Amino acid sequence: MKQIAKEILHQVIKPRNPDTHKYNYGRVLFIGGNQHYGGAAIMSAQAAVNSGAGLVTVACDPINLSSLHSVVPEAVFQDYNDQKSLETIFLKSDVISIGSGLGTEAKSLSLLKMAFELVDHSQILIIDGSAFSLLADNQLNLPPASLILTPHQGEWQRYSGLQIDDQSSENNQKVLSSLSHDPATLVLKKHRTEIYYGNMVWQNTSGNASMATAGMGDTLAGMIAGFVAQFSNHVEAVLAAVYLHGSIGDKLAQKQYVTTPSEIVKQISAEMKSSSI
Ligand SMILES: NC(=O)C1=CN([C@@H]2O[C@H](COP(=O)(O)OP(=O)(O)OC[C@H]3O[C@@H](n4cnc5c(N)ncnc54)[C@H](OP(=O)(O)O)[C@@H]3O)[C@@H](O)[C@H]2O)[C@@H](O)CC1
Ligand SMILES: Nc1ncnc2c1ncn2[C@@H]1O[C@H](COP(=O)(O)OP(=O)(O)O)[C@@H](O)[C@H]1O
Ligand SMILES: [Mg+2]
Numbered sequence: 081m082k083q084i085a086k087e088i089l090h091q092v093i094k095p096r097n098p099d100t101h102k103y104n105y106g107r108v109l110f111i112g113g114n115q116h117y118g119g120a121a122i123m124s125a126q127a128a129v130n131s132g133a134g135l136v137t138v139a140c141d142p143i144n145l146s147s148l149h150s151v152v153p154e155a156v157f158q159d160y161n162d163q164k165s166l167e168t169i170f171l172k173s174d175v176i177s178i179g180s181g182l183g184t185e186a187k188s189l190s191l192l193k194m195a196f197e198l199v200d201h202s203q204i205l206i207i208d209g210s211a212f213s214l215l216a217d218n219q220l221n222l223p224p225a226s227l228i229l230t231p232h233q234g235e236w237q238r239y240s241g242l243q244i245d246d247q248s249s250e251n252n253q254k255v256l257s258s259l260s261h262d263p264a265t266l267v268l269k270k271h272r273t274e275i276y277y278g279n280m281v282w283q284n285t286s287g288n289a290s291m292a293t294a295g296m297g298d299t300l301a302g303m304i305a306g307f308v309a310q311f312s313n314h315v316e317a318v319l320a321a322v323y324l325h326g327s328i329g330d331k332l333a334q335k336q337y338v339t340t341p342s343e344i345v346k347q348i349s350a351e352m353k354s355s356s357i
Contacts, residue, residue, distance in 0.1 A: 081249060081274070081281045081282065081283050082280070082281070082282045082283070083282070083283055083285050084275070084282050084283065084284050084285055084286075084319050084322065084323045085285060085323075086323070086327070088316065088319050088320045088323050089320055089323060089324060089351075089352075089355035090355055090356075091316060091320070092307070092311050092313070092316050092317055092319075092320035093311070093320065093352050093355045093356045094311075094356055095356050095357075101134075102134035102135055103134050103135065104134065104310075105132055105133060105134035105309060105310040106133050106134050106135075106174045106175055106306075106308075106309025106310050107133075107134065107135045107137070107172060107173045107174050107175070107309070108128050108133040108134075108135070108136045108137070108173065108174070108175045108176075108177070108305045108306065108309050109136075109137045109138075109139060109158075109169055109170060109173040109175070109176045109177070110124050110125055110128070110136070110137070110138045110139065110140075110176075110177050110178075110180065110302075110305070111139045111140075111160060111166075111176065111177070111178040111179075111182065111191055111195060112124070112139075112140060112177075112178060112179055112180040112181040112182040112208075112209065112210070113138060113140030113141060113144050113148075113180075113181045113182075114140070114141050114181060114182060114183035114185065114187070114188060115141050115143050115183075116181075116183065117180075117181030117182070117183060117210075118140060118141065118143065118144030118147060118148070118181065119181065119295060119298075120180040120181025120209065120295065120298040121138050121140045121144065121148070121180060121181050121298075122138070122144065122147060122148050122151050122152060123180075123295045123298040123299050123302065123341045123342075123345075124138075124177060124180045124181075124298045124299065124301050124302035124305070125138045125148070125152045125155040125302060126151060126152045126155075126299075126302065126341075126342075126345045127298075127299045127300070127301075127302025127303045127305075127306065127341070127344070127345050127348070128177075128302040128303070128305045128306040128309070129152055129154045129155060129306070130306070130345045130346075130348040130349055131302065131303045131305075131306025131307055131321070131348050131349075131352070132306055132309075132310055132349070132352065133175075133305060133306040133309045133310065134309070134310070135156070136152075136154065136155045136156070137155065137156040137157075137158055137169055137173070138152075138155050138156070138157060138158065139158040139159070139160040139166050139169070139191075140157075140158075140159075140160055140181075141159075141160065141161075142159045142161070144157075145157050145159075160187075160191060161187075163194070166194075167194070167198060170194075170195070170198050170199075171198065171200075173203065174203060174204065174309055175203070175204045175205075175206065175305050175308055175309045176195060176199065176203060176204070176205050176206070177205075177206035177207075177208060177301050177302070177304075177305045178191065178192060178195045178205070178206070178207060178208070178211055179192075179206075179207055179208035179209040179210050179211030179212070179214075179301075180208045180209045180210075180297070180298040180301050180302075181209060181210070181298065182209060182210040182211060182214075183210050184210050184213050184214055184217075188210060188214060189214050189218060192211055192214050192215075192220070193220065195223075196220060196221075196222070196223040197223075199223045199224075199225040200225065201224055201225060201226075203225050203226070204225065204226040204227075204228065204308050204309075204314060205223065205225045205226065205227050205228070206228045206229075206230060206301055206304060206305055206308075207222075207227065207228070207229050207230065208230045208231075208297065208298070208301040209235070209297070209298070209301075212229075212231045212235035212236070212238055212239040213235070213238060215239050216238040216239045222259055222260040222261075222264065224261060224262060225262075226262070226265075226314060227260055227262070227264035227265065228264070228265045228267065228304060228308070228314075228318060229256075229264060229265070229266045229267065230267040230269060230297065230300065230301055230304065231266075231267075231268065231269065232268075232269040232270065232297060233247060233268065233269070233270050236252075236266075236268055240252070240255040240256075240259075241255070242255060247268065249274070249276075249281050252266065252268060252274070252276055252281075253276055253279065253281070256276055263277060263278045264277075265277045265314070265315055265318055267300075267304070267318060267322060269297055269300070271287070271289070272284055272285070272287070273287065273322055273326070275315075275318060275319060275322060277315050280315075282319060284322050284323060284326055285323075285326075286323050286324075286325075286326025286327040286329070286330050287325070287326030287327075287329055287330065288326075288329055288330055288333045288339075290329060290332070290333040290336065290337060290338050290339040291326070291329040291333075291339050291344075293338060293339065293340055293341065295340075295341040296339075296341055296344070298341065299325065299341040299344055299345060300321065300322065300325045302345075303321040303324065303325050303348065304317075304318055304321045304322070306321070307320055307321040308321075324348070324351060324352070324355075325344065327351070328344050328347045328348065328351055329344060331347070332344075332347070
Protein backbone atom coordinates (compact mmCIF):
# COMPACT_ATOMS: atom_id res chain seq x y z
CA MET A 81 0.00 0.00 0.00
CA LYS A 82 1.46 3.40 -1.00
CA GLN A 83 1.43 6.27 1.48
CA ILE A 84 -0.01 9.60 0.26
CA ALA A 85 2.36 12.43 1.17
CA LYS A 86 2.52 16.19 0.72
CA GLU A 87 4.21 15.91 -2.71
CA ILE A 88 0.88 14.94 -4.24
CA LEU A 89 -0.29 18.55 -3.75
CA HIS A 90 2.62 19.97 -5.76
CA GLN A 91 2.13 17.29 -8.39
CA VAL A 92 -1.55 18.12 -8.91
CA ILE A 93 -2.07 21.80 -8.09
CA LYS A 94 -0.49 24.01 -10.75
CA PRO A 95 -0.63 27.79 -11.25
CA ARG A 96 -3.62 28.78 -13.37
CA ASN A 97 -3.15 29.69 -17.00
CA PRO A 98 -3.88 33.46 -17.16
CA ASP A 99 -6.01 33.20 -20.29
CA THR A 100 -8.86 31.14 -18.81
CA HIS A 101 -12.42 31.64 -17.61
CA LYS A 102 -14.71 29.88 -15.13
CA TYR A 103 -15.90 27.21 -17.55
CA ASN A 104 -12.32 25.97 -17.85
CA TYR A 105 -12.56 24.90 -14.20
CA GLY A 106 -15.57 22.67 -14.49
CA ARG A 107 -19.32 22.59 -13.97
CA VAL A 108 -20.17 20.68 -10.81
CA LEU A 109 -23.65 19.52 -9.80
CA PHE A 110 -24.56 18.28 -6.31
CA ILE A 111 -27.74 16.27 -5.93
CA GLY A 112 -28.70 15.96 -2.27
CA GLY A 113 -29.97 18.01 0.63
CA ASN A 114 -33.45 16.76 1.47
CA GLN A 115 -35.72 18.44 4.02
CA HIS A 116 -33.51 17.27 6.93
CA TYR A 117 -30.01 17.27 5.46
CA GLY A 118 -29.77 20.59 3.62
CA GLY A 119 -26.58 21.30 5.54
CA ALA A 120 -24.79 18.41 3.84
CA ALA A 121 -25.40 19.78 0.33
CA ILE A 122 -24.46 23.29 1.47
CA MET A 123 -21.18 22.10 3.00
CA SER A 124 -20.31 20.17 -0.18
CA ALA A 125 -21.06 23.19 -2.35
CA GLN A 126 -19.00 25.48 -0.12
CA ALA A 127 -16.04 23.08 -0.34
CA ALA A 128 -16.28 22.80 -4.15
CA VAL A 129 -16.50 26.58 -4.61
CA ASN A 130 -13.50 27.12 -2.34
CA SER A 131 -11.54 24.38 -4.14
CA GLY A 132 -11.92 26.33 -7.38
CA ALA A 133 -14.76 24.64 -9.28
CA GLY A 134 -15.88 27.07 -12.00
CA LEU A 135 -19.65 26.76 -11.57
CA VAL A 136 -21.42 24.91 -8.78
CA THR A 137 -25.12 24.01 -8.80
CA VAL A 138 -27.03 22.40 -5.94
CA ALA A 139 -30.14 20.39 -6.75
CA CYS A 140 -31.96 19.99 -3.44
CA ASP A 141 -35.29 20.32 -1.67
CA PRO A 142 -36.54 23.93 -2.09
CA ILE A 143 -36.71 24.33 1.70
CA ASN A 144 -32.93 24.83 1.54
CA LEU A 145 -32.93 27.69 -0.97
CA SER A 146 -32.44 30.67 1.34
CA SER A 147 -29.93 28.95 3.60
CA LEU A 148 -27.92 27.82 0.56
CA HIS A 149 -27.74 31.35 -0.79
CA SER A 150 -26.97 32.90 2.56
CA VAL A 151 -23.98 30.56 3.05
CA VAL A 152 -22.77 30.08 -0.56
CA PRO A 153 -24.13 32.81 -2.83
CA GLU A 154 -21.73 31.56 -5.52
CA ALA A 155 -23.82 28.38 -5.94
CA VAL A 156 -26.80 28.13 -8.29
CA PHE A 157 -29.97 26.59 -6.80
CA GLN A 158 -32.04 23.97 -8.62
CA ASP A 159 -35.26 22.51 -7.19
CA TYR A 160 -34.72 18.75 -7.36
CA ASN A 161 -38.44 18.20 -7.93
CA ASP A 162 -38.27 19.99 -11.31
CA GLN A 163 -37.11 17.00 -13.31
CA LYS A 164 -36.88 18.67 -16.70
CA SER A 165 -34.62 21.52 -15.55
CA LEU A 166 -32.55 19.13 -13.45
CA GLU A 167 -31.99 16.88 -16.47
CA THR A 168 -30.83 19.86 -18.55
CA ILE A 169 -28.30 20.90 -15.91
CA PHE A 170 -27.22 17.28 -15.39
CA LEU A 171 -26.34 16.81 -19.05
CA LYS A 172 -24.23 19.99 -19.05
CA SER A 173 -22.25 19.02 -15.93
CA ASP A 174 -18.68 17.70 -15.96
CA VAL A 175 -18.89 16.33 -12.42
CA ILE A 176 -21.97 15.17 -10.54
CA SER A 177 -21.90 14.30 -6.85
CA ILE A 178 -24.94 12.47 -5.52
CA GLY A 179 -25.77 11.25 -2.03
CA SER A 180 -24.54 13.78 0.54
CA GLY A 181 -27.68 14.54 2.53
CA LEU A 182 -29.85 12.81 -0.09
CA GLY A 183 -31.79 10.71 2.44
CA THR A 184 -33.42 7.38 1.75
CA GLU A 185 -37.04 8.26 0.92
CA ALA A 186 -38.78 7.52 -2.40
CA LYS A 187 -37.66 10.87 -3.88
CA SER A 188 -34.03 10.09 -2.99
CA LEU A 189 -34.22 6.74 -4.78
CA SER A 190 -35.83 8.23 -7.88
CA LEU A 191 -33.05 10.87 -8.06
CA LEU A 192 -30.37 8.18 -7.78
CA LYS A 193 -32.04 6.15 -10.55
CA MET A 194 -32.29 9.26 -12.73
CA ALA A 195 -28.58 9.99 -12.21
CA PHE A 196 -27.61 6.42 -13.11
CA GLU A 197 -29.72 6.57 -16.28
CA LEU A 198 -28.50 9.99 -17.47
CA VAL A 199 -24.81 9.83 -16.65
CA ASP A 200 -22.46 9.46 -19.58
CA HIS A 201 -18.95 8.05 -20.06
CA SER A 202 -17.48 11.54 -20.34
CA GLN A 203 -18.78 12.59 -16.90
CA ILE A 204 -17.40 11.95 -13.42
CA LEU A 205 -19.95 10.68 -10.90
CA ILE A 206 -19.19 10.88 -7.17
CA ILE A 207 -21.35 8.65 -4.99
CA ASP A 208 -21.55 9.53 -1.28
CA GLY A 209 -23.57 9.27 1.93
CA SER A 210 -27.17 8.12 1.68
CA ALA A 211 -26.62 6.74 -1.83
CA PHE A 212 -24.89 3.72 -0.25
CA SER A 213 -27.93 2.91 1.89
CA LEU A 214 -30.09 3.15 -1.24
CA LEU A 215 -27.69 0.94 -3.20
CA ALA A 216 -27.63 -1.63 -0.41
CA ASP A 217 -31.43 -1.85 -0.29
CA ASN A 218 -32.22 -1.71 -4.01
CA GLN A 219 -31.00 -3.67 -7.01
CA LEU A 220 -29.16 -0.98 -8.98
CA ASN A 221 -26.13 -1.53 -11.19
CA LEU A 222 -23.44 1.13 -11.18
CA PRO A 223 -23.54 3.09 -14.47
CA PRO A 224 -20.76 3.40 -17.08
CA ALA A 225 -19.00 6.63 -16.06
CA SER A 226 -15.85 7.65 -14.19
CA LEU A 227 -17.04 6.65 -10.74
CA ILE A 228 -15.69 7.84 -7.40
CA LEU A 229 -17.24 6.11 -4.38
CA THR A 230 -16.71 7.85 -1.02
CA PRO A 231 -18.28 5.69 1.71
CA HIS A 232 -17.26 5.61 5.37
CA GLN A 233 -16.68 2.12 6.76
CA GLY A 234 -20.30 1.77 7.90
CA GLU A 235 -21.63 2.69 4.46
CA TRP A 236 -19.12 0.38 2.75
CA GLN A 237 -20.18 -2.45 5.07
CA ARG A 238 -23.81 -1.92 4.08
CA TYR A 239 -23.11 -1.77 0.35
CA SER A 240 -20.23 -4.23 -0.07
CA GLY A 241 -21.45 -6.77 2.48
CA LEU A 242 -17.98 -6.73 4.10
CA GLN A 243 -18.01 -6.38 7.89
CA ILE A 244 -15.61 -3.64 9.04
CA ASP A 245 -13.15 -6.26 10.38
CA ASP A 246 -13.16 -7.96 6.97
CA GLN A 247 -12.41 -4.77 5.00
CA SER A 248 -8.86 -5.82 4.05
CA SER A 249 -7.22 -4.42 0.90
CA GLU A 250 -7.68 -7.76 -0.88
CA ASN A 251 -11.37 -8.01 -0.01
CA ASN A 252 -12.07 -4.38 -0.84
CA GLN A 253 -10.33 -4.71 -4.23
CA LYS A 254 -12.23 -7.88 -5.03
CA VAL A 255 -15.64 -6.38 -4.25
CA LEU A 256 -14.83 -3.09 -5.99
CA SER A 257 -13.86 -4.83 -9.22
CA SER A 258 -17.07 -6.88 -9.15
CA LEU A 259 -19.25 -3.79 -8.74
CA SER A 260 -18.36 -1.89 -11.85
CA HIS A 261 -17.35 -2.65 -15.42
CA ASP A 262 -14.87 0.22 -15.73
CA PRO A 263 -12.34 0.76 -12.95
CA ALA A 264 -13.93 2.87 -10.21
CA THR A 265 -12.13 4.85 -7.53
CA LEU A 266 -13.00 3.91 -3.95
CA VAL A 267 -12.26 6.38 -1.15
CA LEU A 268 -12.85 4.32 1.99
CA LYS A 269 -13.09 6.95 4.73
CA LYS A 270 -11.76 6.25 8.21
CA HIS A 271 -8.93 7.38 10.49
CA ARG A 272 -6.36 6.51 7.78
CA THR A 273 -8.52 6.70 4.66
CA GLU A 274 -7.67 4.26 1.85
CA ILE A 275 -8.03 4.90 -1.87
CA TYR A 276 -8.44 2.06 -4.38
CA TYR A 277 -8.17 2.19 -8.15
CA GLY A 278 -7.64 -0.95 -10.23
CA ASN A 279 -4.83 -2.85 -8.52
CA MET A 280 -3.48 0.25 -6.76
CA VAL A 281 -4.08 1.06 -3.08
CA TRP A 282 -3.00 4.21 -1.25
CA GLN A 283 -3.28 5.14 2.41
CA ASN A 284 -3.71 8.72 3.52
CA THR A 285 -1.25 10.01 6.11
CA SER A 286 -3.10 13.20 7.12
CA GLY A 287 -6.18 13.80 9.25
CA ASN A 288 -6.96 13.39 12.93
CA ALA A 289 -9.76 12.81 15.45
CA SER A 290 -10.54 16.53 15.81
CA MET A 291 -12.17 16.04 12.39
CA ALA A 292 -14.71 13.50 13.66
CA THR A 293 -17.52 16.08 13.26
CA ALA A 294 -20.74 15.94 11.22
CA GLY A 295 -20.32 17.24 7.69
CA MET A 296 -16.61 16.43 7.40
CA GLY A 297 -17.30 13.81 4.70
CA ASP A 298 -19.73 16.10 2.87
CA THR A 299 -16.87 18.63 2.80
CA LEU A 300 -14.47 16.03 1.41
CA ALA A 301 -16.97 15.11 -1.35
CA GLY A 302 -17.09 18.82 -2.28
CA MET A 303 -13.30 19.10 -2.36
CA ILE A 304 -13.00 15.96 -4.50
CA ALA A 305 -15.62 17.37 -6.89
CA GLY A 306 -13.75 20.68 -7.14
CA PHE A 307 -10.40 18.96 -7.72
CA VAL A 308 -11.56 16.45 -10.37
CA ALA A 309 -13.41 19.26 -12.14
CA GLN A 310 -10.20 21.20 -12.78
CA PHE A 311 -7.22 18.82 -12.60
CA SER A 312 -6.95 16.35 -15.47
CA ASN A 313 -5.67 13.13 -13.86
CA HIS A 314 -8.72 12.35 -11.78
CA VAL A 315 -7.14 9.64 -9.58
CA GLU A 316 -4.27 11.96 -8.61
CA ALA A 317 -6.80 14.75 -8.06
CA VAL A 318 -8.70 12.52 -5.61
CA LEU A 319 -5.47 11.69 -3.74
CA ALA A 320 -4.63 15.39 -3.50
CA ALA A 321 -8.10 16.35 -2.23
CA VAL A 322 -8.03 13.61 0.43
CA TYR A 323 -4.55 14.61 1.56
CA LEU A 324 -5.34 18.34 1.65
CA HIS A 325 -8.58 17.83 3.61
CA GLY A 326 -6.64 15.93 6.31
CA SER A 327 -3.63 18.22 6.34
CA ILE A 328 -5.77 21.33 6.85
CA GLY A 329 -7.37 19.47 9.77
CA ASP A 330 -3.91 18.65 11.14
CA LYS A 331 -2.79 22.30 11.03
CA LEU A 332 -5.97 23.43 12.80
CA ALA A 333 -5.66 20.66 15.41
CA GLN A 334 -2.31 22.02 16.58
CA LYS A 335 -4.27 24.81 18.25
CA GLN A 336 -7.78 23.45 18.75
CA TYR A 337 -9.57 20.36 20.05
CA VAL A 338 -12.37 20.20 17.45
CA THR A 339 -12.25 21.02 13.73
CA THR A 340 -15.43 21.96 11.87
CA PRO A 341 -16.18 21.79 8.13
CA SER A 342 -16.56 25.59 7.99
CA GLU A 343 -13.01 26.01 9.29
CA ILE A 344 -11.64 23.53 6.74
CA VAL A 345 -13.21 25.30 3.76
CA LYS A 346 -11.78 28.69 4.79
CA GLN A 347 -8.22 27.32 4.47
CA ILE A 348 -8.51 25.43 1.16
CA SER A 349 -7.63 28.23 -1.24
CA ALA A 350 -4.62 29.53 0.73
CA GLU A 351 -3.25 25.98 1.04
CA MET A 352 -3.75 25.43 -2.70
CA LYS A 353 -1.86 28.65 -3.42
CA SER A 354 1.16 27.58 -1.37
CA SER A 355 1.16 24.14 -3.02
CA SER A 356 1.02 25.64 -6.52
CA ILE A 357 4.24 27.64 -6.11
N1 LIG B 1 -25.95 18.61 8.62
C1 LIG B 1 -26.30 17.66 7.73
O1 LIG B 1 -27.13 17.87 6.85
C2 LIG B 1 -25.63 16.35 7.80
C3 LIG B 1 -26.04 15.34 6.93
N2 LIG B 1 -25.42 14.15 6.87
C4 LIG B 1 -25.93 13.18 5.90
O2 LIG B 1 -26.61 12.20 6.62
C5 LIG B 1 -26.69 11.00 5.86
C6 LIG B 1 -26.30 9.84 6.71
O3 LIG B 1 -24.90 9.94 7.01
P1 LIG B 1 -24.27 9.21 8.27
O4 LIG B 1 -22.80 9.32 8.18
O5 LIG B 1 -24.93 9.69 9.52
O6 LIG B 1 -24.59 7.71 7.92
P2 LIG B 1 -25.45 6.56 8.49
O7 LIG B 1 -26.05 5.91 7.33
O8 LIG B 1 -26.36 6.98 9.61
O9 LIG B 1 -24.26 5.64 9.08
C7 LIG B 1 -23.68 5.97 10.32
C8 LIG B 1 -23.39 4.70 11.06
O10 LIG B 1 -22.32 4.02 10.40
C9 LIG B 1 -21.43 3.44 11.34
N3 LIG B 1 -20.03 3.67 11.04
C10 LIG B 1 -19.08 2.74 10.93
N4 LIG B 1 -17.91 3.24 10.60
C11 LIG B 1 -18.08 4.56 10.50
C12 LIG B 1 -17.20 5.64 10.18
N5 LIG B 1 -15.90 5.45 9.88
N6 LIG B 1 -17.71 6.89 10.16
C13 LIG B 1 -19.01 7.11 10.45
N7 LIG B 1 -19.90 6.11 10.76
C14 LIG B 1 -19.43 4.85 10.78
C15 LIG B 1 -21.78 4.05 12.68
O11 LIG B 1 -22.17 2.96 13.47
P3 LIG B 1 -21.55 2.78 14.97
O12 LIG B 1 -20.05 2.82 14.77
O13 LIG B 1 -22.08 3.95 15.73
O14 LIG B 1 -22.08 1.47 15.39
C16 LIG B 1 -22.92 5.03 12.45
O15 LIG B 1 -23.96 4.87 13.39
C17 LIG B 1 -25.74 11.20 4.66
O16 LIG B 1 -26.48 11.53 3.51
C18 LIG B 1 -24.91 12.38 5.09
O17 LIG B 1 -24.42 13.10 3.98
C19 LIG B 1 -24.26 13.84 7.71
O18 LIG B 1 -23.17 14.15 6.91
C20 LIG B 1 -24.26 14.66 8.98
C21 LIG B 1 -24.52 16.13 8.74
N1 LIG C 1 -10.37 10.06 13.69
C1 LIG C 1 -10.25 10.54 12.45
N2 LIG C 1 -9.03 10.62 11.86
C2 LIG C 1 -8.90 11.11 10.60
N3 LIG C 1 -9.93 11.50 9.84
C3 LIG C 1 -11.16 11.41 10.36
C4 LIG C 1 -11.40 10.96 11.68
N4 LIG C 1 -12.73 10.99 11.91
C5 LIG C 1 -13.31 11.46 10.80
N5 LIG C 1 -12.38 11.72 9.86
C6 LIG C 1 -12.62 12.14 8.48
O1 LIG C 1 -13.84 12.89 8.41
C7 LIG C 1 -14.64 12.44 7.30
C8 LIG C 1 -15.95 11.84 7.84
O2 LIG C 1 -16.77 11.44 6.77
P1 LIG C 1 -18.31 11.06 6.98
O3 LIG C 1 -18.43 10.08 8.07
O4 LIG C 1 -18.86 10.74 5.66
O5 LIG C 1 -18.91 12.47 7.50
P2 LIG C 1 -20.31 13.19 7.23
O6 LIG C 1 -21.20 12.23 6.51
O7 LIG C 1 -20.82 13.55 8.60
O8 LIG C 1 -20.02 14.39 6.42
C9 LIG C 1 -13.79 11.44 6.53
O9 LIG C 1 -13.04 12.09 5.53
C10 LIG C 1 -12.86 10.90 7.61
O10 LIG C 1 -11.65 10.38 7.09
MG1 LIG D 1 -20.81 10.99 4.93
